Amino acid sequence: MTKSTDKPSKSIIDSTPDDVAAMDDADAMLDALAKASPVADHSDGDDTAPTFAPPLPMRPSPDRLLPQLVLDRALGSALKRRLRRLGPPLAVVVQAPDADWVAHLAKAAADLPRPPDVFACDGTSKAEHRxxxxxxxxxxxxxxxxxVIGVSQAPAAYLPxxxxxxxxxxxxxxxxxxxxxxxxSACVGRPPRDIPDGVALGLSFHDILAAFRAGASPAQVVAMLVTTSAAKRRSTSTxxxxxxxxxxGLRGPARDWGLGLVSDVQAWRRQEIPWSSVPASAVLVGPPGVGKTLFAKSVAVSCQVPIIELxxxxxxxxxxxxxxAVCRHVSDAFSQAKQCSGGALLFADEMEAIPDRATLSDRNRDYWTPLLNLILTLSSEDMPGVIKxxxxxxxNRLDAALVRPGRFDRVIELLPPDAQGLADVLRFHGCDFKGADLAALARLRPGATGADAASWARAAKRIAREAGRDMVLDDLVAVIAPDDAMSxxxxxxxxxxxxxxxxxGFLGGRRLTLVSILSIKAVGGRTVMAGGMSVYVTRADAEAEIAILLAGRAAEIVVLGDASAGASSDLYAATSLVAMxxxxxxxxxxxxxxATPDAATQxxxxxxxxxxxxxxxLAVVQCGVLDAVRKNRAAVVxxxxxxxxxxxVDGAEAEKIIRGSLPRAGRKPKTNRRPT
Known part of the structure; x- marks a missing residue:
């Protein structure tokens, strides 16, 4: 722990020329420096006459003035007056933007007119900074x-x-x-009027000093700060x-929470609600590739804030x-987010890397407990404008204290896109084919993620590029369901x-969605249709479903002359339904x-x-289905x-083909039901 009690030299802020010595801050001196004119020529036209000029005030060094200005701004006039007056001593805690600032702010604090005892703790000493x-x-x-003034980037973790x-x-x-x-203004000259609010967003102490290059004009210094800030945030570009x-592809509770957050952040900026009313913290959970990082970037875009990654x-x-060193890295991320004047999104990636204390072994407990406690302390601090x-x-691997209210408040599941969502992802990545039902194509890959869909789009574009033509639907089909070895x-x-x-299905009034013979994951074909049995199943409902299940086998008998064993899964489902x-x-x-429905088959x-x-x-229903297929054999073929x-074939086209081949459209297979 660094403790300073020696009386240092006067600071630039509080030890000014005589005409401004009694002022609360350095504004007058800074204005005088900014307005300082070049050396005046007092000659009367005689080239041999000596030139005399009044001495210009010496400009301060940025590395000394910067921490004094930041401390001056943090303390405010009222607190500075109390620190200057005689009276009961004060205890003040100053939270630094990050660890690099601690020593510089501590030096500025030690330079105050009534020198305090300064405790500077940045976590570099594991033994003392506790x-x-x-x-x-x-x-x-x-x-x-x-x-007494304490300075730290994480006061609760490091200060006494x-x-x-x-x-x-x-x-x-x-x-x-x-x-x-x-x-x-003080170190270079009068600055431009249009300095953006986020001019130093994400910059460290030395990043700022590096902009004050020899010979640079005020406008060039500001431009360098803006450029450097943009460069440091480029790694999390949105x-x-x-x-x-x-x-x-976004759906479910994550979408609802995100849109609500954006609306509340906008209301907070309009000063309609306090920050405490904004649901500004959560943990997204979901399988790899579901789009958690993309969701975070989209939240940042919607809220118009930068992303600070942890x-x-x-x-x-x-x-x-x-x-x-690891603790300083974590503290710096929180500090960087807090110093963003317009707000920020602190994105903690792969949080399962932070171990659950309940499962820590004794061997690892001594190392991880201080780090986890630091994260718990930092995440519970009040940070208006910061989305966590x-x-x-x-x-299931997250520490319970990490996701309690006041830290990362809630756990939200980010669901994979449904078929329509996957179609939207494909269109977003350039696979927009006029008239094509991409949702039907996406149904061929149930459980696919947005990352999968983006990968399909890239692969389809590569096929078209290598062929020297524009992308077509068959390129996408070839990626989603590559050709198989089927005879x-x-x-x-x-x-x-x-x-x-x-x-x-068509004859039974069901809407077709997809018919496919693409071989995917050991499935030789799929027919997907909307609707199905209701919760309160009647005998007619069950027989209509059984008819659809048996119709594939019936078509093989009518068109090809015999059935195959490929209908085993259909027979299992039909048998289970009748047993139920x-x-x-x-x-x-x-x-x-x-028996219960699940145990009926046993x-x-x-x-x-x-x-x-x-x-x-089953035989009765099969008889009716065979009759219906024979009458509409042309549609099957x-x-x-x-x-x-x-x-x-997508559902709409399949229905068109069937309808155009039926002798009488809309006919339902007969089932010759027996009385019960």
Whole structure:
């Protein structure tokens, strides 16, 4: 811990020329320096006459003036007067923007007119920079009538606990456009009028000093600050990222929370609500590729704030891994977010890297506990304008204290896009084919993420680029469902089978969404249709569903002459449904409840009577389906021909093909139901 009690030389702020010595701050002196004219020529035209000029005031050094201006701004006039007057000593805690500022602000504090005892703690000393160290010195200084000022980027983590507890004032040192204007005015000359509010956003102490280059004009200094700030934030650029209301594929609670946050941030800026009413902290959870980082960038775009990234992995990669260095890295991220005058988004990536204390081994507890406690302390601090957003692939690995209210308040699941969302992602990445039902194509890959869809788009563009032409739908189909090793015979049978399902669904009044014979994840084909059985299943509902399940096998028999074993999954589903009617639903031969719906199928192995009843019901429905397929064989063949050629047909086109081939449209298969 650095403690200063020696009386230093006067500061530039408080030790000014005689005509401004009694002023509260340095504004008058800074204006005088800014207006200082070049050396005047007092000659009367005689070239040999000596030239005399009054001496110009010496301009201060930026490295000395900058921390004094920042401290002056943080303390304010009222607190500075109290520190100057005789009276009871004060205890003040100054939160530095980051660790690099601590020593400089401590020196500026030691230069105050009534020199205080200064405690500077930046975490570099694991042994001394702790809340349990220095408390006796703090109490002794106050008893002896001396002011005490503590300076740290994380006061609660590093300063003596007595000082933070008894402090008469807690102030935050931060940079704003006014402070930069005063610094440029004093050290270089009159600055431009249009200094942006975020001129020093994200810059360290030495980043700012580097802009004051020899011979640079005030405008050049400001331009260098703006350029450097933009360069340091370029790694988290949000270029080409749409705002939340136009982010493709976003749905569910994450979308609702994000849009509500944007609305509340705008209301806070209009001073309609306090920051405490803004739901400004959360942890996003979801599988890899679901778009957590993209969501964070979109929130930043919507709220018009920069992103400050915090990553424990980066903390180890960018430091030597010692505890004090990692703690400084974490503290700097929080400090950088807090010093953004227009607000910021603090994005804590891969939060599962912060271990749960409940599962820490004794071997690792001594290292991780101080770091986790620091993160808990920093995340619980009041930070108006700062949005705290974390992300994790594993919600169950987060420390319970980390996601409690007041820190990262809530855990929100970011859901993968649905089929329409995947289609929107594809269009966002340039796959917008006129008239194509991309949602139907996306249904071929259930569970796919937005990252998957973006990858499909890039691959399809590459196929078109290598072929020297514009991208077409077949390029995208080739990526989503690459050609398989299916023989022509198997492809034909798969097409007939799926066409049978589609025909039965169409005749039963279902809306077709997709018919495909693309082989994906060991599935040889899929027919997707909207609607289905209601919660309160009737016998008619069940038989209509069974008819659709058996129609694929029936189409094989009618068109190809025999059935294959490819209908095993259909038969399992149909058998389970009929068994449920008899054993659970009271829709069979009697009302006896024999088993739950899930266990009904298992009884078939032990109950021959039940087995016979289920077989009879399936045979009756199969008879009706075969009759319907025979009457509409042309529709099955027409759709199967297209499937063989293209492997994929969207629902609207499939319905058009079927409708154009039916002798009488809208006919439903007969099922010859028996009385119950």
């Amino acid at each position: 809340p349990t160290i220095g408390n006796d010195d703090v109490s002794a200084s106050l008893r002896n009538g001396r002011h 606990s007595t000082l933070t507890a008894v402090a008469d004032a807690h102030v935050a040192a931060a940079l704003d456009a006014r402070t930069i204007r005063r610094l440029v 270029d080409d990222v749409p705002p939340l209301d136009r982010l493709p 990553s424990i992995g980066a903390a180890f990669a960018q430091t030597d891994g010692h505890l004090n 957003l974390g992300c994790s692939n594993f919600a 022509d015979r198997d492809r034909r049978r798969a097409a007939v089978h799926e066409a049978g399902h589609a025909l039965a 009617l008899h054993c659970s639903g009271g829709l069979g031969a009697d009302l006896v409840h024999r 009884l078939l192995a032990y109950d021959p009577v039940l087995r016979r009843a289920v077989a009879d019901d 027409a759709l199967a021909d297209v499937l063989v050629a293209r492997r994929f």
